[in-house]
Amino acid sequence: MYDLPAKFTYGVVRSYMAARARAGAAGAASAIPDDELRYPGHQHSAEWWLFKDLRRRGPRDRPVARVDDPADADLFYVPFFSSLSLVVNPIRPSAAAANASDAAEPAYSDESTQEELLVWLERQPYWRRHQGRDHVFICQDPNALYRVVDRISNAVLLISDFGRLRSEQASLVKDVILPYAHRINSFQGDVGVESRPSLLFFMGNRYRKEGGKVRDTLFQVLENEADVIIKHGAQSRESRRMATRGMHSSKFCLHPAGDTPSACRLFDALVSLCVPVIVSDYIELPFEDVIDYRNISIFVETSKAVQPGFLTSTLRGISSQRILEYQREIKKVKHYFEYEDPNGPVNQIWHQVSSKAPLIKLLINRDKRLVERGTNGTDCSCICSTTKELLRK
Amino acid sequence: MYDLPAKFTYGVVRSYMAARARAGAAGAASAIPDDELRYPGHQHSAEWWLFKDLRRRGPRDRPVARVDDPADADLFYVPFFSSLSLVVNPIRPSAAAANASDAAEPAYSDESTQEELLVWLERQPYWRRHQGRDHVFICQDPNALYRVVDRISNAVLLISDFGRLRSEQASLVKDVILPYAHRINSFQGDVGVESRPSLLFFMGNRYRKEGGKVRDTLFQVLENEADVIIKHGAQSRESRRMATRGMHSSKFCLHPAGDTPSACRLFDALVSLCVPVIVSDYIELPFEDVIDYRNISIFVETSKAVQPGFLTSTLRGISSQRILEYQREIKKVKHYFEYEDPNGPVNQIWHQVSSKAPLIKLLINRDKRLVERGTNGTDCSCICSTTKELLRK
Incomplete structure (x- = not known):
């Protein structure tokens, strides 16, 4: 996992809080230490759970191990809170934000933050090395990272569906489908139909x-x-x-x-x-x-x-x-x-990500020695389903 | 691994031997017990090594374990010796085979054997269950299984290259590239250039x-x-x-x-x-x-x-x-x-095959619940390389 500049992680949480703070309290979010910051309750909170999971050192009780030396890494996780970034600015700005904008202070911009992330990444040798193919991004909101998605489409994307993505940007082979965090409480009772009129x-x-x-x-x-x-x-x-x-x-x-x-x-x-x-x-x-x-x-x-x-x-x-x-x-x-479950989606997401590694490494090695193929310079490997045939059965 | 009828495994070896036997000795191959049969030295001998490896019971010292109950299997290996089958009939028939054909005894036919294999498979419930998607075939000679390849193209193919296969029949995502068995002896000396004029x-x-x-x-x-x-x-x-x-x-x-x-x-x-x-x-x-x-x-x-x-x-x-x-x-x-090496290609092939399992299982579950998509009924997941761009760098 990259140690991203804080503006891409905790900084997004702070900006979110600041945009919603009461007038005069806009600076309060910046006084809270990182470790005490809480992610705003959110169906797209996987980005928070994954980040916190990799930050937590200790026994290797998850399907992936975080390494300190990038030379040892098979994959590179980019923990930008892209889904929260999308909603930092409330639909109706708070009084504080309105005041701030009166004072010509720049409001948070998701698009600029996406651009800044790419500028930062493009300076990283491990990003340039394989054009990002061994990198992992989370964009659980279907609109997250939309501005730069074409520049990161080599990478593994952790997504909710393919609704906003074209087939050359994302696929089941390359990417991982995540569950949303549920917003309503778990039912604690047993199975049954009587109590369900x-x-x-x-x-x-x-x-x-x-x-x-x-x-x-x-x-x-x-x-x-x-x-x-x-x-x-x-x-x-x-x-x-x-x-x-x-x-x-x-x-x-x-x-x-x-x-x-x-x-x-x-x-x-x-x-x-x-x-x-x-x-x-x-x-x-x-x-x-x-x-x-x-x-x-x-x-x-x-x-x-x-x-x-x-x-x-x-x-x-x-x-x-x-x-x-x-x-x-x-x-x-x-x-x-249930993201709270230690054997829940976080482990399973890492498991799914790690299962992409062999094919990614194969393509990295193959790309390096490949001479030009085909007329349009694109060379795809696919796996297909024939739905018509299946429906007939 | 299927317990295929012997004609698809040891029987191919016997047919190969019989076709090369001296006149009058054509029946000798059938007298040798299965366990003493030897596969004819051959660059496509991976089919023999994989078969023998799964036949050998004992400690689970390979990346896959053979199970006895098909309900427990993630993948189904079909150990037909397809590459040997292709060359059972020598280019110039031996005297014995010539005599046999004089006597109107049917010669071995690779094409018929391929057809018989499919007839046999199509009777198996586990083959029909997912249209063969969780099955594994070996066809190391690029011409092996050519007659039936369209009917098994859902399966994982163990192949040498894509020279005889179209992109809807085989791909790096679905299939595994095998090394040929080397035919000349390993060099036993150390590294050096002096001895290499x-x-x-x-x-x-x-x-x-x-x-x-x-x-x-x-x-x-x-x-x-x-x-x-x-x-x-x-x-x-x-x-x-x-x-x-x-x-x-x-x-x-x-x-x-x-x-x-x-x-x-x-x-x-x-x-x-x-x-x-x-x-x-x-x-x-x-x-x-x-x-x-x-x-x-x-x-x-x-x-x-x-x-x-x-x-x-x-x-x-x-x-x-x-x-x-x-x-x-x-x-x-x-x-x-080196196929003889216990930590050689056999283990690595099983390792590669097992790495296909998650995506295969995903597609099997997904296909079962999929409603028709797109106009041509085909729904593909791909990963691509852009070779032109890479060459420019």
Whole structure:
């Protein structure tokens, strides 16, 4: 892991706090020592967990070991808090920030910080050595690092989905899909259907862009069903409380695509033992080599889900016995979605990252001796799925 | 590993022996018990070594463990001797085989055996389960399994190069490049240049198809150089003796492309401590994640190698000191090319195969829940090299 200048890590947290501080208290964040800083609660907090994990020295109880000499490193982690950086500036600036901007003090700029990171990296010999191919970035928010993503696309990206990325920027071969941190509390009870009177629950924004346009149609199809709770709601403490109640008392939880195919709601549902009903044809799922998501969730093609009656009749046809099976399977893998768990997603992410190392090293050695191939100078190695054929079976 | 019917393993060896037996002795091969059968010396003998390794029970001293219950297997090895099958019938049939064919007894057919293998596999539930994606085949001869390769292209292929394979059949992501077994004896002496009077050595077929057409041009450019030994020669015991002498007494050994980019000669050179000069732009190299071939060989683009004087002046410009360095590096990795070595290629091949498992499992789980994507039903994950950009640097 690089010892990045603090502005790319703790500095982002400080800027975030400062932008939200009450007027006159804008300097308070800078008085807190690094070790006492807390990352703002956030569905994209994997960047914090991974950073803290590598900072913590001691026994080698994780699938990767941090080394002090870069010459010993197989891979280089760049711990820029790219997702937090994206939201440093609140939608409505606080009084302090407004005052600061009156005083012509420059506000935080995510784009400039991304540029500065690249300027810093491009001075590092290990970055230049293999054009970044052995580097690892986290950009869990699909919009994080967007300004520089073309300059880091050789690297391993820790991402949520491919919604904002083209196939030459990211792929399942090169990159790792991360789970969002869940925002609502884990359900502490046992498996069961009696305590879950409602069939299907969804709460969230009814109107989204792109893949999320399906949401409005799903509302129309579902909002008059008696045993379905479907509510339009923006983020707030109160709506989170309602979502917790809803997810803990429903058998199934709807997971439609948002602006991109992934959303935090899937992980909220899983830790709630509420069986996810995924209506997002292009979703990618974390740790899919160790988790068979058909055992813990139900996939419904968008084109079917929007047919009136289809979702409810399908779900009503699933026996209590089968729901209990889903819940039992969810319990077995739930720890993979709880960042607090010492054997949770942090270890699993490192495990996934380390499994990329052999192919990365192979390509590094091969690139060095390669003479020009093909007409466009690009030489790709792929693995493919033929979905049509599979659907026919 | 499948317990294949014997005709696909030991039976291929028996057919090979029978086709070469003296008249009247054609039945002798069938009298030898399986355990005493020997694989005919052969550059494609990896199929024998891997099979014998998995047959040998005992301590788990290899990177993969053979399991008895297929339900416990991550991957399924199909140990058909596909490369030997290709050459069962000698170019000139023996008297016995000729007699047999007079008697209308069916001769061995590689193509039929390939078809029979697929018929057998298609009856196996574990083959059908994931359309073969978790299966492993060896086809070290670039022409092995050619008749059925489209039906097994989901699987991991253990191959020598991509010369006969299209990008949708094989790739560095999915498959593993194997070293050929060397045919000439290892050089037992130490590093040194004094005992190696000739600059460059090559012996082999002057006329080859496709990529190998460069050979004739290289002959024209090199055959009048005093310190270069370049000889046209077909395979025979005598020419192997001459090649051994030549490789053990030359500083550099030329490795031009054959009909496909790879050739056994590279590994002959390495075990001879003769620094390979590789003129084969599309070559793939085994274990390139652990071996940086620029440390043990010299790559020359074909377009430069054919320029009169280029190769010899380049090689004459390399100091004795530098040659000794190459030789020392070769000594360090030589065991990766000696199939007899218990820590040699067999272990390394299993290691490479096992490193494919996470991505294979991910795609298996993902394929099962995937809805149709894209217009042509194919969904690929790739990792790419941009060679033009690298060359500019």
